[in-house]
Amino acid sequence: MSLLVVGTVAFDELITPFGESGKILGGSGTYASMAATNFQEDPRVVSVVGEDFPEEYKELFRQKNVHTEGIETVSGGKTFFWKGRYHNDMNSRDTLETQLNVLGDFDPKVPEAYRDSEYLMLGNLTPQVQMKVLDQMNKRPKLVVMDTMNFWMDVALDELKEVLKRIDVLTINDEEARQLSGEASLVKAAKRIFEMGPKYLIIKKGEHGALLFHGSEVFFAPALPIEEVFDPTGAGDTFAGGFIGHLSHTDDLSVDNMKRAVIYGSALASFCVEKFGTQRLAEISRREMHDRVMEFIKLSQIDMKLD
Amino acid sequence: MSLLVVGTVAFDELITPFGESGKILGGSGTYASMAATNFQEDPRVVSVVGEDFPEEYKELFRQKNVHTEGIETVSGGKTFFWKGRYHNDMNSRDTLETQLNVLGDFDPKVPEAYRDSEYLMLGNLTPQVQMKVLDQMNKRPKLVVMDTMNFWMDVALDELKEVLKRIDVLTINDEEARQLSGEASLVKAAKRIFEMGPKYLIIKKGEHGALLFHGSEVFFAPALPIEEVFDPTGAGDTFAGGFIGHLSHTDDLSVDNMKRAVIYGSALASFCVEKFGTQRLAEISRREMHDRVMEFIKLSQIDMKLD
Numbered sequence: 254m255s256l257l258v259v260g261t262v263a264f265d266e267l268i269t270p271f272g273e274s275g276k277i278l279g280g281s282g283t284y285a286s287m288a289a290t291n292f293q294e295d296p297r298v299v300s301v302v303g304e305d306f307p308e309e310y311k312e313l314f315r316q317k318n319v320h321t322e323g324i325e326t327v328s329g330g331k332t333f334f335w336k337g338r339y340h341n342d343m344n345s346r347d348t349l350e351t352q353l354n355v356l357g358d359f360d361p362k363v364p365e366a367y368r369d370s371e372y373l374m375l376g377n378l379t380p381q382v383q384m385k386v387l388d389q390m391n392k393r394p395k396l397v398v399m400d401t402m403n404f405w406m407d408v409a410l411d412e413l414k415e416v417l418k419r420i421d422v423l424t425i426n427d428e429e430a431r432q433l434s435g436e437a438s439l440v441k442a443a444k445r446i447f448e449m450g451p452k453y454l455i456i457k458k459g460e461h462g463a464l465l466f467h468g469s470e471v472f473f474a475p476a477l478p479i480e481e482v483f484d485p486t487g488a489g490d491t492f493a494g495g496f497i498g499h500l501s502h503t504d505d506l507s508v509d510n511m512k513r514a515v516i517y518g519s520a521l522a523s524f525c526v527e528k529f530g531t532q533r534l535a536e537i538s539r540r541e542m543h544d545r546v547m548e549f550i551k552l553s554q555i556d557m558k559l560d
Numbered sequence: 561m562s563l564l565v566v567g568t569v570a571f572d573e574l575i576t577p578f579g580e581s582g583k584i585l586g587g588s589g590t591y592a593s594m595a596a597t598n599f600q601e602d603p604r605v606v607s608v609v610g611e612d613f614p615e616e617y618k619e620l621f622r623q624k625n626v627h628t629e630g631i632e633t634v635s636g637g638k639t640f641f642w643k644g645r646y647h648n649d650m651n652s653r654d655t656l657e658t659q660l661n662v663l664g665d666f667d668p669k670v671p672e673a674y675r676d677s678e679y680l681m682l683g684n685l686t687p688q689v690q691m692k693v694l695d696q697m698n699k700r701p702k703l704v705v706m707d708t709m710n711f712w713m714d715v716a717l718d719e720l721k722e723v724l725k726r727i728d729v730l731t732i733n734d735e736e737a738r739q740l741s742g743e744a745s746l747v748k749a750a751k752r753i754f755e756m757g758p759k760y761l762i763i764k765k766g767e768h769g770a771l772l773f774h775g776s777e778v779f780f781a782p783a784l785p786i787e788e789v790f791d792p793t794g795a796g797d798t799f800a801g802g803f804i805g806h807l808s809h810t811d812d813l814s815v816d817n818m819k820r821a822v823i824y825g826s827a828l829a830s831f832c833v834e835k836f837g838t839q840r841l842a843e844i845s846r847r848e849m850h851d852r853v854m855e856f857i858k859l860s861q862i863d864m865k866l867d
Contacts, residue, residue, distance in 0.1 A: 341744060342738075342744045343744065431649075437648060437649045437650065438785075438786065438787055438788060438789070439767075439785050440785045440786065440787040441787060441788075458768060460746075461765060461768035461769070462768070462769070462780070462782075464785060471785050471859060472859065472860070472862070473769070473782035473783070473785075473859045473860045474860070475769075475780035475782070475860065476780070478745075478746050478747045478771060478778050478780075479745065479747065480745055480747040480748060481745060481748075482745070509862075509863055512862050512863075513862065513863075513864055516862060516864065546864070550862065550864055552778060552779065552780045553779070553780045553781070553782065553860040555779070555816075555819050555820065555823060555857065556816050556819075556820075557820055557823065557853070557857055
C-alpha cells in the first residue's frame with residue numbers, strides 16, 4: 254500500500270568507542286523510510302533539508318525507491334545537524350552539538366500525490382509539525398503510527414495530546430510511557446494512554462525488547478542479545494519504519510499481524526546497530542532479513558508441556 | 561528428586577508505597593524453598609537462625625513439607641534482620657537497617673541425611689559458606705545452581721571464583737554479569753563466565769524478563785507486565801527456587817527443560833511480588849500456577865508465516 258513517512262532528514266556525526274563516523278546521513282525520516290524499503294514498499298518522505306544537502310544522498314534514497322519529492326530544499330538554508338558521543342556501554346550518550354537550522358522553521362508541505370497515502374508514519378518531530386501533516390491528508394489514513402520523545406512531553410504536552418487523539422499506534426520508551434501517563438506500572442500507563450487516543454501502544458525498551466499493548470492484551474517481543482553494538486543511532490526510527498513497512502506491505506491490521514510487525518521492526522533495528530548510520534540498513538538482503546526474523550522467533554520459542 | 565537449599569532464613573521489615581509489613585519471615589533460603597514446594601518437592605534447608613526465631617515460622621515450613629532439621633538455632637543468638645524502603649517506582653530501594661547477627665559466624669552443617677541430595681541450590685550467601693556446603697556433600701550433585709550478588713564480587717571475588725568452578729548454573733542480574741565478566745555486551749559476558757565454570761548463565765532482569773545462555777544458545781524469557789507490584793522482596797530467590805524446583809521434580813536436564821524451568825521460576829516470581837513476604841507463595845494452587853505459566857507462554861507467542 255502507499256506509505257508516507259514524515260521525519261527529519263539530517264546530518265549526524267557520531268563518536269563511539271569503535272570510531273568516529275564523520276558527517277553522515279541521519280534523521281528519523283531517513284531511518285524509518287530506509288527500513289520500510291525492505292518490504293518492497295516505495296515510501297514517500299516529507300521532510301526539509303538545506304542547500305548543503307548533497308545530491309548523492311538524495312540519489313541514495315531514489316536508488317532504494319524512496320520518493321524524495323516531498324523533501325523540501327530551503328535555498329540558503331543549512332540541514333539539521335546532530336553530533337553525539339556514546340559512552341562505553343553504548344546505552345547512554347551525550348549530545349555534543351545540535352544545529353536546528355532549517356528544521357527550526359519547518360512548515361511541512363505534503364505533495365498532492367501523497368495526500369491519499371493509506372499508511373502514515375509520523376516520525377519524531379514537534380507535535381505541531383505532525384499535526385500539520387495530518388491536516389493536509391485528503392482522508393484519514395488506514396493507520397497512523399506516531400513516534401515521539403520526552404522532550405515534547407516537557408515543552409509541548411498540550412499539542413502532543415492533540416495529535417495523540419488522531420493516531421492509532423504510539424511508539425515510545427518505558428520512561429516516556431511513565432512520564433506521559435503519570436503511572437509507574439506500564440500496564441496502568443497503557444490504560445491511561447489508550448484514553449488519550451491510541452488503540453495500540455508500543456513500548457520500546459532497547460536491549461530489553463519491546464511490549465505491544467492493545468486493550469487488555471500484551472505481547473512481549475524479545476531483543477536479540479548482540480555481541481557488539483557498533484552504533485545505536487536510529488534504532489528506534491528503524492523499528493518504527495520496519496513496523497509500519499510490514500503492515501503497509503501486508504495491509505493486514507489484525508492483532509496477530511501487529512505482533513509480527515513488532516518482530517520485523519525489532520529485526521531491522523538489530524541490523525541498524527551493526528554499522529554507522531544507515532549503512533547496514535541499505536544492504537540487507539531478503540534472505541538475511543528472514544534469517545534474522547527466525548532468530549527472533551527462536552529466541553523466545555519454548556516447547557511447553559504442562560504436567 | 562532430593563533438593564537441598566542453602567540460604568538465609570531471616571526477618572525482613574519492608575516499607576513500600578502500599579504500606580509497612582512489620583517484622584516478617586524472609587531470607588533467600590526461605591523464598592527459594594517455599595517456591596520449590598510448588599513442585600511436590602520436599603526441599604531440605606540448611607541455614608541458621610537465633611533464639612528469637614519463632615516456632616510458628618518453623619511450623620510454617622513444615623506445613624509446606626520443607627525439612628527444617630538443617631536450620632541451626634544458635635542459643636542466645638539473634639536472627640539476621642534486614643529493613644528496607646522501596647521507592648515509588650518499586651524498582652529501587654534503600655537499606656534502612658542490616659543486623660547480620662548469627663549470620664556473621666554462620667558455619668553451615670549439612671545433616672548426614674542431606675549429603676546425597678541430587679539438586680543443590682546455593683542461595684545468596686558468602687562464597688565461603690557456599691563452598692563449605694559443597695565440601696560437605698558426599699557426591700557431586702546432579703545439578704548445582706548458585707545465586708550471588710555484586711557485594712561478593714566487591715569483597716570476596718577470589719572465593720567467589722573458586723565456587724564458580726564447581727557449579728552448573730549461575731543466576732545474577734545484568735549489571736552483575738557485566739561486573740563479573742568486565743564485558744558490556746551480555747553475549748560476551750556469558751562467554752567469559754562460561755570460562756569460569758558454569759555451563760548455564762541466567763541473567764535476571766526483573767521487569768525486563770530473563771535470559772538463559774548455554775553455549776552459543778540464548779533463550780529470552782518474558783516478564784509478565786504487572787499492574788501493581790506490591791512487594792518485590794525475594795523475587796530473585798523465588799525465581800531460583802522455582803527454577804531448580806521444576807528441574808528437581810522433572811529430573812530432566814535438557815536445554816528445553818531448562819527453558820521451561822526459567823518460565824516456572826518467572827511465573828512464581830510474578831506471584832511473589834503480589835503480597836508482602838512469602839504470603840502469596842505459600843498459597844498458590846496448582847491450577848493458578850498452570851494458568852500463570854500459560855500467561856507467560858502466551859505473552860511471547862507469535863504465529864509467524866514468513867512471506
